[in-house]
Amino acid sequence: MRSRLYPVFKYTVIALWACFVAGPFLWAMTTSFKNANAVQGGPTYIPWVQYKPTLTGWHNIFGGAGGIDVVQPFVNSAVITIAASAISLALGSLAAYALSRYRFKLGFIKNSDIVFFFVSQRIMPPVVLVIPFFYLLQWGGLLDSIPGLVIVTVALLLPIAVWVMVDFFNGIPREIDEMAMLDGCPPFQTFVRAILPNSLPGLTVAAMFCAVFGWNDFFFAFRLTFTEVQTLPQAVVALNSSIPPWWTLSAAALFGVAPLILLALWVERLLSKGNLSGAVR
Protein backbone atom coordinates (compact mmCIF):
# COMPACT_ATOMS: atom_id res chain seq x y z
CA MET A 1 0.00 0.00 0.00
CA ARG A 2 2.59 2.49 1.13
CA SER A 3 5.20 1.44 -1.40
CA ARG A 4 2.85 1.87 -4.36
CA LEU A 5 1.33 5.23 -3.46
CA TYR A 6 4.29 6.84 -1.72
CA PRO A 7 6.28 7.79 -4.88
CA VAL A 8 3.15 9.28 -6.42
CA PHE A 9 2.53 11.33 -3.31
CA LYS A 10 6.17 12.33 -3.08
CA TYR A 11 6.58 13.54 -6.63
CA THR A 12 3.22 15.33 -6.56
CA VAL A 13 4.31 17.31 -3.50
CA ILE A 14 7.73 18.06 -5.01
CA ALA A 15 6.16 19.13 -8.29
CA LEU A 16 3.63 21.41 -6.56
CA TRP A 17 6.35 23.10 -4.52
CA ALA A 18 8.53 23.39 -7.64
CA CYS A 19 5.68 25.19 -9.45
CA PHE A 20 5.29 27.62 -6.54
CA VAL A 21 9.05 28.26 -6.42
CA ALA A 22 9.50 28.63 -10.17
CA GLY A 23 6.21 30.47 -10.79
CA PRO A 24 7.43 34.04 -10.18
CA PHE A 25 10.46 33.46 -12.40
CA LEU A 26 8.38 32.09 -15.26
CA TRP A 27 5.96 34.99 -14.83
CA ALA A 28 8.81 37.52 -14.91
CA MET A 29 10.30 35.76 -17.92
CA THR A 30 7.10 35.86 -19.99
CA THR A 31 6.26 39.39 -18.84
CA SER A 32 9.67 40.67 -19.88
CA PHE A 33 8.81 39.83 -23.52
CA LYS A 34 5.44 41.59 -23.46
CA ASN A 35 4.37 45.07 -24.46
CA ALA A 36 1.52 47.36 -23.39
CA ASN A 37 -1.05 45.49 -25.49
CA ALA A 38 -0.08 42.07 -24.18
CA VAL A 39 -0.09 43.24 -20.55
CA GLN A 40 -3.44 45.01 -20.83
CA GLY A 41 -4.97 41.84 -22.29
CA GLY A 42 -4.76 40.13 -18.90
CA PRO A 43 -2.43 37.43 -17.67
CA THR A 44 -0.96 35.17 -20.34
CA TYR A 45 1.79 32.62 -20.03
CA ILE A 46 2.76 31.11 -23.37
CA PRO A 47 4.58 33.24 -25.95
CA TRP A 48 3.58 32.93 -29.63
CA VAL A 49 0.36 31.14 -28.66
CA GLN A 50 -1.17 33.69 -26.30
CA TYR A 51 0.79 36.80 -27.24
CA LYS A 52 3.46 37.96 -29.62
CA PRO A 53 6.78 38.38 -27.81
CA THR A 54 8.79 41.59 -28.25
CA LEU A 55 12.16 42.68 -26.98
CA THR A 56 10.96 46.12 -25.80
CA GLY A 57 11.55 45.39 -22.12
CA TRP A 58 15.04 44.09 -22.66
CA HIS A 59 15.81 46.94 -25.02
CA ASN A 60 14.58 49.44 -22.41
CA ILE A 61 16.89 48.30 -19.63
CA PHE A 62 19.95 48.70 -21.80
CA GLY A 63 19.35 52.38 -22.41
CA GLY A 64 16.53 52.12 -24.92
CA ALA A 65 14.29 55.15 -25.48
CA GLY A 66 12.12 55.88 -22.43
CA GLY A 67 13.75 53.12 -20.43
CA ILE A 68 16.37 53.07 -17.74
CA ASP A 69 19.98 52.12 -17.87
CA VAL A 70 20.60 49.20 -15.53
CA VAL A 71 24.20 48.69 -16.56
CA GLN A 72 25.61 51.46 -14.34
CA PRO A 73 23.64 50.32 -11.24
CA PHE A 74 24.76 46.79 -12.02
CA VAL A 75 28.40 47.89 -12.08
CA ASN A 76 27.91 49.91 -8.86
CA SER A 77 26.35 46.93 -7.11
CA ALA A 78 29.12 44.64 -8.33
CA VAL A 79 31.93 46.98 -7.22
CA ILE A 80 30.35 47.55 -3.80
CA THR A 81 29.60 43.86 -3.25
CA ILE A 82 33.03 42.65 -4.31
CA ALA A 83 34.96 45.30 -2.37
CA ALA A 84 32.87 44.90 0.78
CA SER A 85 33.04 41.10 0.64
CA ALA A 86 36.81 41.17 0.20
CA ILE A 87 37.33 43.57 3.13
CA SER A 88 34.91 41.64 5.35
CA LEU A 89 36.57 38.34 4.53
CA ALA A 90 40.04 39.75 5.24
CA LEU A 91 39.12 41.39 8.56
CA GLY A 92 36.72 38.61 9.47
CA SER A 93 39.03 35.67 8.85
CA LEU A 94 41.91 37.36 10.70
CA ALA A 95 39.67 37.95 13.70
CA ALA A 96 38.17 34.47 13.42
CA TYR A 97 41.62 32.90 13.30
CA ALA A 98 42.66 34.75 16.44
CA LEU A 99 39.43 33.74 18.19
CA SER A 100 39.86 30.13 17.17
CA ARG A 101 43.56 29.78 18.10
CA TYR A 102 44.30 32.09 21.01
CA ARG A 103 42.50 32.63 24.30
CA PHE A 104 41.37 36.12 25.08
CA LYS A 105 40.49 37.28 28.55
CA LEU A 106 39.39 40.78 29.37
CA GLY A 107 37.91 40.59 32.83
CA PHE A 108 34.87 38.35 32.45
CA ILE A 109 34.87 38.53 28.63
CA LYS A 110 35.89 35.28 26.95
CA ASN A 111 36.33 34.18 23.32
CA SER A 112 32.75 32.99 22.95
CA ASP A 113 31.49 36.37 24.18
CA ILE A 114 33.55 38.14 21.53
CA VAL A 115 32.14 35.84 18.84
CA PHE A 116 28.65 36.54 20.15
CA PHE A 117 29.41 40.26 20.11
CA PHE A 118 30.25 40.00 16.43
CA VAL A 119 27.13 38.00 15.59
CA SER A 120 24.85 40.18 17.73
CA GLN A 121 25.15 42.89 15.10
CA ARG A 122 22.70 40.83 13.02
CA ILE A 123 20.02 41.42 15.68
CA MET A 124 20.24 45.20 15.30
CA PRO A 125 17.36 46.45 13.16
CA PRO A 126 18.74 48.40 10.18
CA VAL A 127 16.87 51.52 11.30
CA VAL A 128 18.99 51.72 14.45
CA LEU A 129 22.13 51.71 12.32
CA VAL A 130 21.14 53.85 9.38
CA ILE A 131 20.58 57.24 11.08
CA PRO A 132 23.98 57.23 12.83
CA PHE A 133 25.63 55.94 9.64
CA PHE A 134 24.06 58.82 7.78
CA TYR A 135 25.75 61.39 10.02
CA LEU A 136 28.98 59.40 10.17
CA LEU A 137 29.23 59.31 6.38
CA GLN A 138 28.19 62.94 6.06
CA TRP A 139 30.88 63.92 8.53
CA GLY A 140 33.45 61.92 6.55
CA GLY A 141 32.23 63.37 3.25
CA LEU A 142 31.36 59.88 2.02
CA LEU A 143 27.59 60.21 1.73
CA ASP A 144 26.27 59.17 -1.67
CA SER A 145 29.55 57.61 -2.72
CA ILE A 146 30.80 54.13 -3.49
CA PRO A 147 33.45 54.11 -0.70
CA GLY A 148 30.74 55.18 1.78
CA LEU A 149 28.46 52.35 0.78
CA VAL A 150 31.36 49.89 0.85
CA ILE A 151 32.05 50.83 4.49
CA VAL A 152 28.41 50.38 5.43
CA THR A 153 28.21 47.06 3.60
CA VAL A 154 31.32 45.84 5.42
CA ALA A 155 29.39 46.54 8.61
CA LEU A 156 26.65 44.21 7.40
CA LEU A 157 28.95 41.45 6.19
CA LEU A 158 31.68 41.32 8.85
CA PRO A 159 29.57 39.39 11.41
CA ILE A 160 28.69 36.78 8.79
CA ALA A 161 32.34 36.34 7.80
CA VAL A 162 33.46 35.97 11.43
CA TRP A 163 30.65 33.57 12.25
CA VAL A 164 31.34 31.21 9.33
CA MET A 165 35.13 31.35 9.65
CA VAL A 166 35.39 30.74 13.43
CA ASP A 167 33.39 27.58 12.96
CA PHE A 168 35.57 26.57 10.05
CA PHE A 169 38.95 27.30 11.67
CA ASN A 170 37.89 25.29 14.73
CA GLY A 171 37.69 22.30 12.39
CA ILE A 172 41.23 22.69 11.04
CA PRO A 173 43.74 20.62 13.03
CA ARG A 174 46.15 22.68 15.13
CA GLU A 175 49.04 20.47 14.01
CA ILE A 176 49.11 22.50 10.79
CA ASP A 177 49.83 25.72 12.74
CA GLU A 178 52.31 24.01 14.98
CA MET A 179 54.26 22.53 12.11
CA ALA A 180 54.53 25.89 10.38
CA MET A 181 55.57 27.55 13.65
CA LEU A 182 58.24 24.87 14.20
CA ASP A 183 59.58 25.66 10.74
CA GLY A 184 60.12 29.18 12.02
CA CYS A 185 57.11 30.85 10.45
CA PRO A 186 55.94 33.98 12.27
CA PRO A 187 52.20 33.98 13.16
CA PHE A 188 51.03 36.13 10.28
CA GLN A 189 52.91 34.05 7.71
CA THR A 190 51.59 30.87 9.30
CA PHE A 191 48.11 32.21 8.76
CA VAL A 192 48.71 33.22 5.14
CA ARG A 193 50.85 30.27 4.02
CA ALA A 194 49.52 27.36 6.05
CA ILE A 195 45.98 28.16 7.12
CA LEU A 196 44.41 30.12 4.28
CA PRO A 197 45.24 27.54 1.57
CA ASN A 198 43.51 24.92 3.72
CA SER A 199 40.48 27.15 4.24
CA LEU A 200 39.25 27.52 0.69
CA PRO A 201 35.96 25.64 1.28
CA GLY A 202 35.17 27.80 4.32
CA LEU A 203 36.20 30.98 2.56
CA THR A 204 34.01 29.98 -0.37
CA VAL A 205 30.94 29.56 1.83
CA ALA A 206 31.64 32.83 3.66
CA ALA A 207 32.21 34.64 0.36
CA MET A 208 28.95 33.25 -0.97
CA PHE A 209 26.98 34.53 2.03
CA CYS A 210 28.74 37.91 1.84
CA ALA A 211 28.03 38.23 -1.87
CA VAL A 212 24.33 37.41 -1.45
CA PHE A 213 23.79 39.77 1.49
CA GLY A 214 25.85 42.53 -0.11
CA TRP A 215 24.14 42.29 -3.47
CA ASN A 216 20.67 42.12 -1.91
CA ASP A 217 21.00 45.11 0.41
CA PHE A 218 18.41 47.72 -0.34
CA PHE A 219 17.73 49.63 2.85
CA PHE A 220 21.18 51.09 3.40
CA ALA A 221 21.71 51.97 -0.24
CA PHE A 222 18.24 53.50 -0.31
CA ARG A 223 18.95 55.85 2.60
CA LEU A 224 22.65 56.59 2.10
CA THR A 225 22.93 57.22 -1.62
CA PHE A 226 20.73 59.44 -3.74
CA THR A 227 21.90 60.56 -7.12
CA GLU A 228 25.53 59.76 -7.72
CA VAL A 229 25.47 56.12 -6.80
CA GLN A 230 22.49 53.92 -7.50
CA THR A 231 22.59 50.20 -6.80
CA LEU A 232 20.64 47.65 -8.78
CA PRO A 233 17.88 47.01 -6.20
CA GLN A 234 17.40 50.77 -5.99
CA ALA A 235 17.07 51.02 -9.76
CA VAL A 236 14.47 48.26 -9.87
CA VAL A 237 12.43 49.69 -6.99
CA ALA A 238 12.57 53.18 -8.51
CA LEU A 239 11.18 51.66 -11.68
CA ASN A 240 8.42 49.98 -9.69
CA SER A 241 7.26 53.18 -8.02
CA SER A 242 6.26 54.81 -11.27
CA ILE A 243 3.28 53.40 -13.18
CA PRO A 244 4.85 50.03 -13.70
CA PRO A 245 5.99 49.25 -17.24
CA TRP A 246 5.87 45.57 -16.32
CA TRP A 247 7.95 44.38 -19.23
CA THR A 248 10.84 46.69 -18.32
CA LEU A 249 10.47 45.90 -14.62
CA SER A 250 10.57 42.16 -15.29
CA ALA A 251 13.59 42.39 -17.55
CA ALA A 252 15.43 44.53 -14.98
CA ALA A 253 14.50 42.14 -12.18
CA LEU A 254 15.74 39.09 -14.07
CA PHE A 255 18.92 40.91 -15.04
CA GLY A 256 19.44 41.83 -11.38
CA VAL A 257 19.00 38.37 -9.92
CA ALA A 258 20.82 36.47 -12.68
CA PRO A 259 24.28 36.58 -10.99
CA LEU A 260 22.78 35.14 -7.82
CA ILE A 261 21.02 32.34 -9.68
CA LEU A 262 24.36 31.38 -11.20
CA LEU A 263 25.77 31.43 -7.68
CA ALA A 264 22.98 29.09 -6.52
CA LEU A 265 24.06 26.49 -9.07
CA TRP A 266 27.50 26.56 -7.56
CA VAL A 267 26.29 26.47 -3.94
CA GLU A 268 24.40 23.28 -4.67
CA ARG A 269 27.66 21.70 -5.77
CA LEU A 270 29.22 22.59 -2.42
CA LEU A 271 26.22 21.15 -0.67
CA SER A 272 26.30 17.87 -2.56
CA LYS A 273 29.93 17.38 -1.54
CA GLY A 274 28.58 16.80 1.95
CA ASN A 275 28.41 19.14 4.87
CA LEU A 276 28.80 22.77 3.86
CA SER A 277 31.77 23.34 6.10
CA GLY A 278 33.18 19.86 6.63
CA ALA A 279 35.17 19.51 3.43
CA VAL A 280 38.61 19.53 5.05
CA ARG A 281 37.94 17.54 8.20
Next chain:
Amino acid sequence: MDGLRRHKSMFLLPGLLTLFLIIIFPLLFTIRVSFSGWNVSNPQMDFIGGANYTAMLHDSRFWASITRLILLAGGTVLIQYVIGFGMALLVWREARGRRFWRVLFLVPMMTTPVVMAAIWQTIFHESLGPANDLLGMLGLTNIPWLTESGPALVALMTVEVWQWTPFMFLLLLAGLLSLPKEPFMAAAIDGAGTWRTFWKVTFPLMAPVSVAAIVIRLIEASKLSDSVYVLTSGGPGSSTETPGYYLYIQGLRDQQTGYGGAMSLTYLVLMIVTLTVVAALLTRAFKLKGDS
Protein backbone atom coordinates in the same frame (compact mmCIF):
# COMPACT_ATOMS: atom_id res chain seq x y z
CA MET B 1 55.41 34.33 24.24
CA ASP B 2 55.24 38.07 24.45
CA GLY B 3 55.45 38.21 20.66
CA LEU B 4 52.56 35.82 20.37
CA ARG B 5 50.42 37.86 22.70
CA ARG B 6 51.09 40.98 20.67
CA HIS B 7 50.22 39.12 17.50
CA LYS B 8 46.92 37.73 18.66
CA SER B 9 45.63 41.24 19.30
CA MET B 10 46.87 42.35 15.91
CA PHE B 11 44.79 39.60 14.33
CA LEU B 12 41.66 40.50 16.23
CA LEU B 13 41.86 44.28 16.55
CA PRO B 14 41.06 45.40 12.98
CA GLY B 15 37.82 43.45 12.98
CA LEU B 16 36.96 44.35 16.55
CA LEU B 17 37.55 48.07 16.03
CA THR B 18 35.38 48.02 12.93
CA LEU B 19 32.67 46.29 14.93
CA PHE B 20 32.88 48.85 17.74
CA LEU B 21 32.37 51.56 15.19
CA ILE B 22 29.43 49.60 13.74
CA ILE B 23 27.63 48.76 16.97
CA ILE B 24 28.74 50.96 19.83
CA PHE B 25 28.73 54.28 18.03
CA PRO B 26 25.24 53.90 16.49
CA LEU B 27 23.88 52.55 19.75
CA LEU B 28 25.21 55.45 21.85
CA PHE B 29 24.10 57.89 19.18
CA THR B 30 20.59 56.44 19.14
CA ILE B 31 20.34 56.45 22.94
CA ARG B 32 21.36 60.12 23.03
CA VAL B 33 19.04 61.04 20.17
CA SER B 34 16.10 59.27 21.81
CA PHE B 35 16.20 61.81 24.65
CA SER B 36 16.19 64.77 22.27
CA GLY B 37 13.45 66.62 20.47
CA TRP B 38 15.29 66.25 17.16
CA ASN B 39 12.82 66.44 14.31
CA VAL B 40 12.51 67.90 10.85
CA SER B 41 12.11 71.50 12.06
CA ASN B 42 14.48 71.29 15.01
CA PRO B 43 17.57 69.31 13.99
CA GLN B 44 19.61 69.48 17.18
CA MET B 45 20.55 67.41 20.18
CA ASP B 46 18.69 69.19 22.95
CA PHE B 47 17.59 67.25 26.00
CA ILE B 48 13.89 66.72 26.59
CA GLY B 49 13.97 63.85 29.05
CA GLY B 50 11.70 60.88 28.47
CA ALA B 51 9.04 62.72 26.45
CA ASN B 52 9.64 60.55 23.39
CA TYR B 53 9.15 57.41 25.44
CA THR B 54 5.93 58.73 26.97
CA ALA B 55 4.62 59.56 23.51
CA MET B 56 5.57 56.08 22.34
CA LEU B 57 3.58 54.41 25.11
CA HIS B 58 0.45 56.08 23.74
CA ASP B 59 1.26 55.39 20.08
CA SER B 60 -1.17 52.60 19.28
CA ARG B 61 0.13 52.40 15.70
CA PHE B 62 3.56 51.36 17.02
CA TRP B 63 2.17 48.68 19.35
CA ALA B 64 -0.15 47.37 16.62
CA SER B 65 2.86 46.97 14.35
CA ILE B 66 4.68 45.00 17.08
CA THR B 67 1.72 42.63 17.55
CA ARG B 68 1.47 42.23 13.79
CA LEU B 69 5.17 41.44 13.53
CA ILE B 70 4.92 38.74 16.20
CA LEU B 71 2.06 37.05 14.32
CA LEU B 72 3.70 37.51 10.91
CA ALA B 73 7.16 36.34 11.95
CA GLY B 74 5.88 33.48 14.11
CA GLY B 75 3.44 32.30 11.46
CA THR B 76 5.75 32.50 8.46
CA VAL B 77 8.74 30.97 10.24
CA LEU B 78 6.59 28.05 11.40
CA ILE B 79 5.27 27.49 7.85
CA GLN B 80 8.80 27.80 6.47
CA TYR B 81 10.09 25.25 8.97
CA VAL B 82 7.38 22.69 8.22
CA ILE B 83 7.66 23.02 4.43
CA GLY B 84 11.46 23.29 4.48
CA PHE B 85 11.81 20.18 6.62
CA GLY B 86 9.28 18.29 4.51
CA MET B 87 11.02 19.16 1.26
CA ALA B 88 14.46 18.35 2.71
CA LEU B 89 13.17 14.91 3.75
CA LEU B 90 11.63 14.31 0.33
CA VAL B 91 14.74 15.14 -1.70
CA TRP B 92 17.20 13.90 0.90
CA ARG B 93 18.11 10.50 -0.45
CA GLU B 94 16.27 8.84 -3.24
CA ALA B 95 14.48 11.46 -5.28
CA ARG B 96 15.14 11.34 -9.00
CA GLY B 97 16.98 14.38 -10.32
CA ARG B 98 17.64 15.56 -6.79
CA ARG B 99 20.36 17.97 -7.91
CA PHE B 100 17.82 19.74 -10.11
CA TRP B 101 15.27 20.01 -7.27
CA ARG B 102 17.89 21.24 -4.84
CA VAL B 103 19.05 24.04 -7.14
CA LEU B 104 15.48 25.03 -7.90
CA PHE B 105 14.49 25.01 -4.22
CA LEU B 106 17.48 27.18 -3.27
CA VAL B 107 17.04 29.89 -5.86
CA PRO B 108 14.47 32.17 -4.12
CA MET B 109 16.75 32.65 -1.11
CA MET B 110 19.50 33.95 -3.36
CA THR B 111 17.34 36.52 -5.13
CA THR B 112 17.10 40.13 -4.02
CA PRO B 113 14.03 40.49 -1.75
CA VAL B 114 12.97 43.94 -2.95
CA VAL B 115 13.41 43.01 -6.59
CA MET B 116 11.32 39.87 -6.29
CA ALA B 117 8.75 41.75 -4.19
CA ALA B 118 8.32 44.05 -7.19
CA ILE B 119 7.58 40.98 -9.34
CA TRP B 120 5.19 39.65 -6.69
CA GLN B 121 3.38 42.96 -6.78
CA THR B 122 2.53 42.35 -10.43
CA ILE B 123 1.53 38.76 -9.60
CA PHE B 124 -0.98 40.04 -7.05
CA HIS B 125 -2.39 42.72 -9.38
CA GLU B 126 -6.15 42.49 -9.15
CA SER B 127 -7.08 42.12 -12.81
CA LEU B 128 -3.80 41.71 -14.70
CA GLY B 129 -1.88 39.38 -12.38
CA PRO B 130 -1.78 35.59 -12.40
CA ALA B 131 -2.83 35.12 -8.74
CA ASN B 132 -6.45 36.01 -9.42
CA ASP B 133 -6.26 34.36 -12.83
CA LEU B 134 -5.41 31.02 -11.19
CA LEU B 135 -8.19 31.50 -8.64
CA GLY B 136 -10.54 32.12 -11.58
CA MET B 137 -9.46 28.86 -13.21
CA LEU B 138 -10.37 27.07 -9.98
CA GLY B 139 -13.75 28.78 -10.11
CA LEU B 140 -13.07 31.11 -7.19
CA THR B 141 -13.78 34.82 -7.01
CA ASN B 142 -11.14 37.51 -7.38
CA ILE B 143 -9.42 38.73 -4.25
CA PRO B 144 -8.30 42.37 -3.84
CA TRP B 145 -4.84 41.19 -2.78
CA LEU B 146 -3.09 44.46 -2.06
CA THR B 147 -5.98 46.80 -1.31
CA GLU B 148 -7.65 45.02 1.60
CA SER B 149 -5.92 44.36 4.89
CA GLY B 150 -6.56 40.62 5.30
CA PRO B 151 -5.49 39.59 1.78
CA ALA B 152 -2.56 42.02 1.93
CA LEU B 153 -1.22 40.20 4.98
CA VAL B 154 -1.68 36.86 3.23
CA ALA B 155 0.18 38.23 0.18
CA LEU B 156 3.02 39.44 2.40
CA MET B 157 3.25 36.06 4.12
CA THR B 158 3.23 34.27 0.77
CA VAL B 159 6.20 36.31 -0.42
CA GLU B 160 8.06 35.67 2.85
CA VAL B 161 7.40 31.93 2.67
CA TRP B 162 8.49 31.87 -0.97
CA GLN B 163 11.67 33.79 -0.25
CA TRP B 164 12.87 32.14 2.94
CA THR B 165 11.66 28.54 2.99
CA PRO B 166 14.80 27.75 0.93
CA PHE B 167 16.94 28.92 3.84
CA MET B 168 15.26 26.38 6.14
CA PHE B 169 15.58 23.81 3.38
CA LEU B 170 19.31 24.50 3.00
CA LEU B 171 20.12 24.27 6.71
CA LEU B 172 17.90 21.25 7.36
CA LEU B 173 19.17 19.40 4.29
CA ALA B 174 22.78 20.06 5.35
CA GLY B 175 21.78 18.74 8.78
CA LEU B 176 20.18 15.62 7.34
CA LEU B 177 23.23 14.94 5.15
CA SER B 178 25.54 15.02 8.16
CA LEU B 179 23.45 12.68 10.37
CA PRO B 180 25.13 9.42 11.46
CA LYS B 181 23.78 6.26 9.82
CA GLU B 182 23.76 3.92 12.85
CA PRO B 183 20.55 5.13 14.55
CA PHE B 184 18.63 4.56 11.31
CA MET B 185 20.00 1.05 10.96
CA ALA B 186 19.07 0.32 14.57
CA ALA B 187 15.56 1.61 13.95
CA ALA B 188 15.25 -0.54 10.82
CA ILE B 189 16.38 -3.63 12.76
CA ASP B 190 13.78 -2.84 15.42
CA GLY B 191 11.21 -2.80 12.63
CA ALA B 192 10.19 0.83 13.11
CA GLY B 193 8.03 2.25 10.29
CA THR B 194 8.68 5.50 8.44
CA TRP B 195 6.55 7.55 10.81
CA ARG B 196 8.06 6.08 13.99
CA THR B 197 11.59 6.41 12.61
CA PHE B 198 10.95 10.06 11.92
CA TRP B 199 9.60 10.94 15.37
CA LYS B 200 11.98 8.73 17.36
CA VAL B 201 15.20 9.11 15.34
CA THR B 202 15.30 11.83 12.69
CA PHE B 203 13.44 14.59 14.52
CA PRO B 204 15.39 14.37 17.81
CA LEU B 205 18.70 14.12 15.96
CA MET B 206 17.78 17.24 14.02
CA ALA B 207 16.87 19.24 17.16
CA PRO B 208 20.04 21.40 17.32
CA VAL B 209 19.87 22.28 13.62
CA SER B 210 16.13 22.96 13.92
CA VAL B 211 16.51 25.35 16.85
CA ALA B 212 19.38 27.17 15.15
CA ALA B 213 17.48 27.50 11.86
CA ILE B 214 14.29 28.75 13.54
CA VAL B 215 16.12 31.28 15.72
CA ILE B 216 18.19 32.66 12.82
CA ARG B 217 15.05 33.00 10.69
CA LEU B 218 13.17 34.72 13.55
CA ILE B 219 16.00 37.24 13.91
CA GLU B 220 15.93 38.04 10.20
CA ALA B 221 12.11 38.01 10.01
CA SER B 222 11.86 40.50 12.86
CA LYS B 223 13.56 43.09 10.64
CA LEU B 224 10.93 42.68 7.92
CA SER B 225 10.48 46.02 6.19
CA ASP B 226 11.90 46.08 2.65
CA SER B 227 9.30 43.82 1.10
CA VAL B 228 6.55 45.66 3.00
CA TYR B 229 7.82 48.89 1.45
CA VAL B 230 7.70 47.50 -2.08
CA LEU B 231 4.63 45.29 -1.86
CA THR B 232 2.08 47.33 0.11
CA SER B 233 3.87 50.42 1.48
CA GLY B 234 2.35 49.44 4.81
CA GLY B 235 -1.13 49.83 3.41
CA PRO B 236 -4.03 49.78 3.06
CA GLY B 237 -3.97 52.38 5.85
CA SER B 238 -1.38 51.05 8.25
CA SER B 239 -2.64 47.47 8.21
CA THR B 240 0.55 45.79 6.98
CA GLU B 241 3.06 47.98 8.79
CA THR B 242 5.83 46.21 10.67
CA PRO B 243 7.96 48.00 13.28
CA GLY B 244 10.85 48.15 10.82
CA TYR B 245 8.66 49.92 8.30
CA TYR B 246 6.95 52.21 10.82
CA LEU B 247 10.36 53.20 12.21
CA TYR B 248 11.47 54.07 8.71
CA ILE B 249 8.36 56.21 8.20
CA GLN B 250 8.74 58.10 11.50
CA GLY B 251 12.48 58.25 11.93
CA LEU B 252 13.67 58.68 8.36
CA ARG B 253 10.93 59.70 5.97
CA ASP B 254 9.22 62.15 8.33
CA GLN B 255 12.48 62.88 10.14
CA GLN B 256 11.15 62.56 13.69
CA THR B 257 14.68 61.49 14.53
CA GLY B 258 14.37 61.66 18.33
CA TYR B 259 11.08 59.80 18.39
CA GLY B 260 12.39 57.25 15.90
CA GLY B 261 15.39 56.68 18.15
CA ALA B 262 13.19 56.01 21.18
CA MET B 263 11.10 53.51 19.22
CA SER B 264 14.21 51.85 17.73
CA LEU B 265 15.67 51.20 21.15
CA THR B 266 12.41 49.92 22.59
CA TYR B 267 11.99 47.64 19.60
CA LEU B 268 15.57 46.40 19.93
CA VAL B 269 15.14 45.61 23.63
CA LEU B 270 11.79 43.89 23.03
CA MET B 271 13.36 41.82 20.27
CA ILE B 272 16.36 40.72 22.32
CA VAL B 273 14.16 39.73 25.26
CA THR B 274 11.62 37.89 23.08
CA LEU B 275 14.25 36.07 21.03
CA THR B 276 16.16 35.00 24.14
CA VAL B 277 13.01 33.59 25.72
CA VAL B 278 11.95 31.91 22.46
CA ALA B 279 15.41 30.36 21.98
CA ALA B 280 15.39 29.00 25.54
CA LEU B 281 11.86 27.60 25.18
CA LEU B 282 12.66 25.99 21.82
CA THR B 283 15.81 24.36 23.17
CA ARG B 284 13.81 22.91 26.06
CA ALA B 285 10.91 21.76 23.89
CA PHE B 286 13.17 19.99 21.40
CA LYS B 287 15.21 18.41 24.20
CA LEU B 288 12.12 16.99 25.91
CA LYS B 289 11.06 15.51 22.59
CA GLY B 290 14.47 13.91 22.15
CA ASP B 291 14.61 12.39 25.65
CA SER B 292 11.25 10.67 25.54
